[in-house]
Amino acid sequence: MATATASERREEARAAYNAFMKGCPTNLLLSRISDKWVGLVLSALKERPQRYSDLGRRIAGVSQKMLTQTLRTLERDGLVTRTVTPSVPVRVDYALTPPGASLATLFSAVKEWAEEHIEEVVEARERYDTEAGAVAAAGAQSP
Amino acid sequence: MATATASERREEARAAYNAFMKGCPTNLLLSRISDKWVGLVLSALKERPQRYSDLGRRIAGVSQKMLTQTLRTLERDGLVTRTVTPSVPVRVDYALTPPGASLATLFSAVKEWAEEHIEEVVEARERYDTEAGAVAAAGAQSP
DNA sequence: CGGGATCCTTATGGATACTG
DNA sequence: CAGTATCCATAAGGATCCCG
Numbered sequence: 001m002a003t004a005t006a007s008e009r010r011e012e013a014r015a016a017y018n019a020f021m022k023g024c025p026t027n028l029l030l031s032r033i034s035d036k037w038v039g040l041v042l043s044a045l046k047e048r049p050q051r052y053s054d055l056g057r058r059i060a061g062v063s064q065k066m067l068t069q070t071l072r073t074l075e076r077d078g079l080v081t082r083t084v085t086p087s088v089p090v091r092v093d094y095a096l097t098p099p100g101a102s103l104a105t106l107f108s109a110v111k112e113w114a115e116e117h118i119e120e121v122v123e124a125r126e127r128y129d130t131e132a133g134a135v136a137a138a139g140a141q142s143p
Numbered sequence: 144m145a146t147a148t149a150s151e152r153r154e155e156a157r158a159a160y161n162a163f164m165k166g167c168p169t170n171l172l173l174s175r176i177s178d179k180w181v182g183l184v185l186s187a188l189k190e191r192p193q194r195y196s197d198l199g200r201r202i203a204g205v206s207q208k209m210l211t212q213t214l215r216t217l218e219r220d221g222l223v224t225r226t227v228t229p230s231v232p233v234r235v236d237y238a239l240t241p242p243g244a245s246l247a248t249l250f251s252a253v254k255e256w257a258e259e260h261i262e263e264v265v266e267a268r269e270r271y272d273t274e275a276g277a278v279a280a281a282g283a284q285s286p
Numbered sequence: 287c288g289g290g291a292t293c294c295t296t297a298t299g300g301a302t303a304c305t306g
Numbered sequence: 307c308a309g310t311a312t313c314c315a316t317a318a319g320g321a322t323c324c325c326g
Contacts, residue, residue, distance in 0.1 A: 014204055014300090017203065017204035018204070021204075025254075025257040025258050025261035026182065026253065026254045026257045026258070027182075028257065028261055028264070028265075029253060029254075029256065029257035029260075029261065030176070030177055030182065030253070030257075031177070033173070033177070033253075034173055034174075034176070034177025035318095036318090036319080039169070039173070051287090051288095052287075052288055052289080053287065053288080056288095060156040060157075060160055061156050061157040061159075061160030061161065063319075063320055063321075064288080064289070065289095065290095065319080065320065065321085066318095066319065066320075068288080068289060068290085069319095075271070076267070076268055076271040076272070077264045077267055077268055077271075078263060078264060078266070078267025078268070078270075078271075079264070079267075084288095087287095088287095089287045089288090090287055090288060090289090090326085091287075091288090092287080092288060092289090099260055099263055099264065102256075102260065103256075103260070106252075106253065106256045109249075109252065110169065110172065110173070110176075110249065110253070111168075111169045113172065113245075113246075113249045114168040114169045114171065114172035114173075115168050115169070117172075117242055117245065117246070118168035118171055118172065120221060120242055121171070121220045121221060121222070121242065122171075123221070124219070124220055124221025124222075125219055125220055125221070127221075128218070128219040128220075128221075129219075157320095179298085179299075194307085194308090195307075195308055195309080196307065196308075199308095206299075206300055206301075207308080207309070207310095208299080208300070208301085208309095208310090208311095209298095209299065209300075210309095211308080211309060211310085212299095227308095231307095232307045232308090233306085233307055233308060233309090234307075234308090235307080235308060235309085
């Protein structure tokens with residue numbers, strides 16, 4: 001049918017919105033730092049450049065797929081460097097670039113905020129979960 | 144005794160690691176701010192307190208499910224307040240709490256970093272994709 | 287040693303319909 | 307108006323095998 005349905009148009013609008021979001025710098029950054037392993041890799045490399053297997057051992061719990069994928073993405077974005085030494089057993093070293101180090105610093109700021117404020121968040125959460133039954137009445141607390 | 148296979152050990156490590164991650168303040172915060180809509184809601188409420196439908200219109204592209212879910216989570220964590228006015232058409236207002244406003248400020252810092260550094264990241268990315276040609280392009284595409 | 291390629295499981299987000 | 311409930315598509319993360 002040639003008739004554009006309402007759902008078709010809505011889909012289009014959403015696609016346009018998503019395209020906009022993808023181009024947004026903040027979202028690019030957020031999707032980067034919210035990756036499960038990026039923070040760990042960054043803080044590991046912040047101390048010293050390391051080999052692939054060192055990182056794998058240091059960040060116990062990561063699969064090689066995710067480690068490789070994370071490192072590839074960071075390399076692609078110019079946040080880490082990848083240096084291959086073609087010795088008999090191949091050796092690959094990773095290190096932070098200046099922007100990578102800068103990002104690691106931003107990460108520290110985030111971490112700091114978290115450690116300062118997480119306490120009240122957790123308390124609020126427990127409070128919320130406790131009063132789970134008596135949510136209904138808006139005027140429950142009559143003066 | 145090394146009867147424990149490598150995969151068993153990896154599993155154990157990963158379990159312990161995940162448990163640690165859950166309790167980690169930084170990860171709690173990251174999983175909060177990396178939510179797709181939290182940033183939008185926060186910056187919308189940062190300007191002024193708003194009603195549910197205002198937020199829905201303002202953040203065009205969000206589904207009511209996600210908007211509600213996002214607001215619930217933020218309310219639970221004590222980052223926004225939810226005020227119900229039982230008028231004829233029910234009216235619900237949302238506003239930032241002090242910690243919520245603080246988080247919005249942190250968000251601004253993140254945004255600022257993004258806008259300052261995203262340019263070189265994008266350039267590095269294009270350079271990487273050009274060099275790799277058609278080889279690596281299929282492997283590592285991140286949104 | 288340092289991955290690439292493939293398959294599978296599970297979060298996450300969205301569409302739709304219904305309610306007080 | 308402001309949700310709640312249900313179903314469904316997609317993508318993120320992980321296990322496994324294989325290769326230079």
